Amino acid sequence: MIDEILLKQLSAALSEQLKVKIHINDAKSVHGGDINESFRIATNEGYFFVKMNDAKRFPEMFAQEYAGLLELRSAGALQAPKPLAYGSVGGRAYLVQEFLTKGQAVTDFWDDFAVSLARQHRVTKPHFGNPGTNYLGTLKQYNTPYSNWAVFYAFNRLLPLIRMAYDQQIVDKQMVQQVESLCRQLPQLFPAEAPALLHGDLWSGNFMVGANGKACVFDPAVYYGHREMDLAMTRLFGGFDTRFYYAYQAAYPLLPDWQQRIGICQLYPLLVHLILFGGNYYNSIREVLQSY
Incomplete structure (x- = not known):
């Protein structure tokens, strides 16, 4: 689970990025692969996706992924989630990004x-x-x-x-x-x-x-x-x-x-x-x- 200290850090990071005060109401664990812990956080501004891992074992993992997502998005080709913030608290690294909503595939x-x-x-x-x-x-x-x-x-x-x-x-x-x-x-x-x-x-x-x-x-x-x-x-x-x-x-x-x-x-x-x-x-x- 996400402890109170980390929740406060996520709230502050999102507030700074979005230029609006963010209140986190809930954090729910979701499937996000075998590598990271993954959560959907519910806020007053909607849902966001959070990935977490060990900051000491994997330094710069999320800083690099953040940069990679920006690189993909800047190409203007394939869609990729917007990265919003990354950092670490108490030895736990995190990456916050846009929460993706599933749709129905177009014909082509x-x-x-x-x-x-x-x-x-x-x-x-x-x-x-x-x-x-x-x-x-x-x-x-x-x-x-x-x-x-x-x-x-x-x-x-x-x-x-x-x-x-x-x-x-x-x-x-x-x-x-x-x-x-x-x-x-x-x-x-x-x-x-x-x-x-x-x-x-x-x-x-x-x-x-x-x-x-x-x-x-x-x-x-x-x-x-x-x-x-x-x-x-x-x-x-x-x-x-x-x-x-x-x-x-x-x-x-x-x-x-x-x-x-x-x-x-x-x-x-x-x-x-x-x-x-x-x-x-x-x-x-x-x-x-x-x-x-």
């Missing part, structure tokens, strides 16, 4: 979702990366800028995680060597493409049908990366409707041989899940690596 929901994502992916910057280290799940996501995607993906994504998995005795030396071998091949496997604004964790659990019937995304792990990363993520853990992929391809065609790179792009989230949850992710990783 998947086509609109795909076209909006394609528009977001056209937002670019000179380098792959992001200011500061953020998180995917509870694992740090390094964003040291590089001008080359293959180098960025190797040194900020695959190599740190496979070494972490090896140190935790989750994988053997052979799998480490396979990942290292793949990293040496990445420059030949990925054609050059401009950095794209990515959601970073775009699976079926991180979007909903908004009040206007269109897709609204949340819980991002934003960075500028190869756009095939977002699309590969959509194919994990349930996948998206087939119409989504046809519409995206029509709006912003992928470069040749993108089908052969799906597994490579999925290696990163699969390694994250292997470290966090174990299970069958090991076999999925091994299947990808067998070709390299």
Whole structure:
């Protein structure tokens, strides 16, 4: 639950942001994923959504998510909740954001979702990366800028995680060597493409049908990366409707041989899940690596 001290802090933060005195009447625990505690708070100005976690274990987690949501919203493409405040009290970090209301999907929901994502992916910057280290799940996501995607993906994504998995005795030396071998091949496997604004964790659990019937995304792990990363993520853990992929391809065609790179792009989230949850992710990783 949310204690009185934290409620006062949330009230003050919202009052400052909204320029009106906010009184919190109730805080109800809601489902918000496996990583954070989540609450719907009822106030004199309506409902708001609050995420909470351990400030010492995950420093800057919510500061980075706040910035990521602003980055997505500034693209003017996909809908994302408006972040309102973040901070910490008594070792508990919090993020307050707009409370999303569910709606009924419009007829062309998947086509609109795909076209909006394609528009977001056209937002670019000179380098792959992001200011500061953020998180995917509870694992740090390094964003040291590089001008080359293959180098960025190797040194900020695959190599740190496979070494972490090896140190935790989750994988053997052979799998480490396979990942290292793949990293040496990445420059030949990925054609050059401009950095794209990515959601970073775009699976079926991180979007909903908004009040206007269109897709609204949340819980991002934003960075500028190869756009095939977002699309590969959509194919994990349930996948998206087939119409989504046809519409995206029509709006912003992928470069040749993108089908052969799906597994490579999925290696990163699969390694994250292997470290966090174990299970069958090991076999999925091994299947990808067998070709390299």
